[in-house]
Amino acid sequence: MSYVQEILEQVKKRNPGEAEFHQAVEEVLYSLEPIIEKHPEYKKVGLIERFVEPERVVMFRVPWLDDNGKVQVNRGFRVQFSSAIGPFKGGLRFHPSVTLGIIKFLGFEQILKNSLTSLPIGGGKGGSDFDPKGKSDTEVMKFCQSFMNELYRHIGQDLDVPAGDIGVGAREIGYLFGQYKKIKNQYEAGVLTGKGLTYGGSLARKEATGFGLIYFVREMLAAHGMDYKDKTVIISGSGNVAIYACQKVQEYGAKVIAMSDSSGYIIDEEGINLDTIKQLKEVERKRIKEYVNLHKNAKYFEGQQAIWHIPCDIALPCATQNDINLESAKKLVENGVKAIGEGANMPCTNEALAYFLEHNVLLAPAKAANAGGVATSALEMSQNSMRLHWSFEEVNEKLDQIMVNIFKASKAAAEEYDMPGNYVAGANIAGFLKVADAMMAQGIV
The missing domain is CATH 3.40.50.720 (NAD(P)-binding Rossmann-like Domain)
Known part of the structure; x- marks a missing residue:
């Protein structure tokens, strides 16, 4: 059994029933085989074993009252996968299909996606099995407030910065941000991205x-x-x-x-x-x-x-x-x-x-082609930190250049490892190498 196969078996054994997570890890690791062979030092420090294991997994109860006065209980998640190159960064998904395995697959993919942007953001993801469809604005607000009552303990503009995903748009981000601000008693604009333009959001997001x-x-x-x-x-x-x-x-x-x-x-x-x-x-x-x-x-x-x-x-x-x-x-x-x-x-x-x-x-591939959202989220974080507001044209121009650079990096990596035109492998390799270098430099943590 090869080294990659051994790690895959270990992932499946440790994470039973999480098919999407297994799928994501398998797709990435097989494309990284040439890299692992070229860098035997990765094996010595268990780098790949650490790469596929989240730094932290948070799961919590989210109780809320519906419009009929009935108590509803959902499950909340936040998976902080890798902070090797920056604070954890990744969206929140509110959808009935959400499970721990789904969030882990998304968080794992986010590590490489965020690395490819060349911006200093690590990988994470979160969400809930709550379904916003068919809910009133009041019900969505109550859920978001309850969700943030726990999530606030685990996020911050220099720790973990959530954003939107399926089921989490401007409405939900607004309710989440409002509750975070109330709990923390401070205006920490960079803690969430995808915010409204009137309170720290970015044009073109x-x-x-x-x-x-x-x-x-x-x-x-x-x-x-x-x-x-x-x-x-x-x-x-x-x-x-x-x-x-x-x-x-x-x-x-x-x-x-x-x-x-x-x-x-x-x-x-x-x-x-x-x-x-x-x-x-x-x-x-x-x-x-x-x-x-x-x-x-x-x-x-x-x-x-x-x-x-x-x-x-x-x-x-x-x-x-x-x-x-x-x-x-x-x-x-x-x-x-x-x-x-x-x-x-x-x-x-x-x-x-x-x-x-x-x-x-x-x-x-998704981790390269759909990186524009998180790239612009990172640009939103930059604007929040500098207390500036860029025009739509400025943000769009930066986004365009980031995507051009991601393509160039994916293309170059594919060609360097004799897989010309295979942008799936190219994106995995280009994204991984940056994270791997950071992990090597920071020791076994």
């Missing part, structure tokens, strides 16, 4: 993950003699990442013909009307099927997987983990897909990733 995805894929396409103009695009999801990926790719001249939510997907061969999507999702908080009531040529279909059966040039999975399985990957390749851009966290299964790479489909 809302757009950042979607825009960043499109900037990274733009660089990847250009490196292979292609661009977005007149390309047909499919985007899964219709949340923050999907909406702003759609906006930016349309600006580059592509046609987005399909989007989805957790119920089903729409097809609009004339091109998705983004104003309608924004109105439905950001303002009215309705299901995507309402789109067809406003655009008669569009069609709605229940379910999610079949969205990947629609022929397209570029597929952008921006919904959730394991969105594209092997069957869907085969269908995409059969229909001539040229590039995949992962906007969500780990949206392709490991089998799907391998299939795309085997068939020479350009693949922009």
Whole structure:
């Protein structure tokens, strides 16, 4: 059994039933095998063993009263995975699917994602199995306040800086920040990112993950003699990442013909009307099927997987983990897909990733391609520290350059280790080496 296989078996034994975490570790470690062989000193200090083990895991009870006066109890999590290169940094996810294993997979991915930004932030993640859908603003506020009553003990602008993720937008961040401020009795602006513009938030933060995805894929396409103009695009999801990926790719001249939510997907061969999507999702908080009531040529279909059966040039999975399985990957390749851009966290299964790479489909991996959100969160932290407020153009320009640099680093690492065009391995290697150097310098801690 190889060294990597031994570590994987150890991870599975120590973390039973956490399939997503096992999947994330497996995908990363196998791509790091050439690095581990080249650096025997890593084995001597147990660096890989420490790399896959969180520094700290916090799990807590979150009781709150619903509008009917009934006590509800949810479970809260914060996984502080690695502080080797900076304070823990990563979003909070409020969704019924949240478990410790989900949060650990997200926190593990965040280590490399944050490293790739070249900004001084470590990796962490948190959340709850609370579902904001169908809840009143008062219920969401009560939950967020109860959640922060415990979380505040474990975060701080120089310790751990949470942000938003699925189910945690500007509303939730506002309630969380308000409660933190009340408990701590001080205005610590940098403790949360994704804040409103009136109390320390950054322009372009809302757009950042979607825009960043499109900037990274733009660089990847250009490196292979292609661009977005007149390309047909499919985007899964219709949340923050999907909406702003759609906006930016349309600006580059592509046609987005399909989007989805957790119920089903729409097809609009004339091109998705983004104003309608924004109105439905950001303002009215309705299901995507309402789109067809406003655009008669569009069609709605229940379910999610079949969205990947629609022929397209570029597929952008921006919904959730394991969105594209092997069957869907085969269908995409059969229909001539040229590039995949992962906007969500780990949206392709490991089998799907391998299939795309085997068939020479350009693949922009999540930990590189969707790093724009956390990069802009770090820029928000910088503005908070300096008590400055940059313009949208300034932030967007910095974001664009960060994504260009991430692509260059991923490309260079892939080529150095004889895997040209394999940006999955390239991103893993480039992100890992920075963290590994920091861990070596800091001793066995």
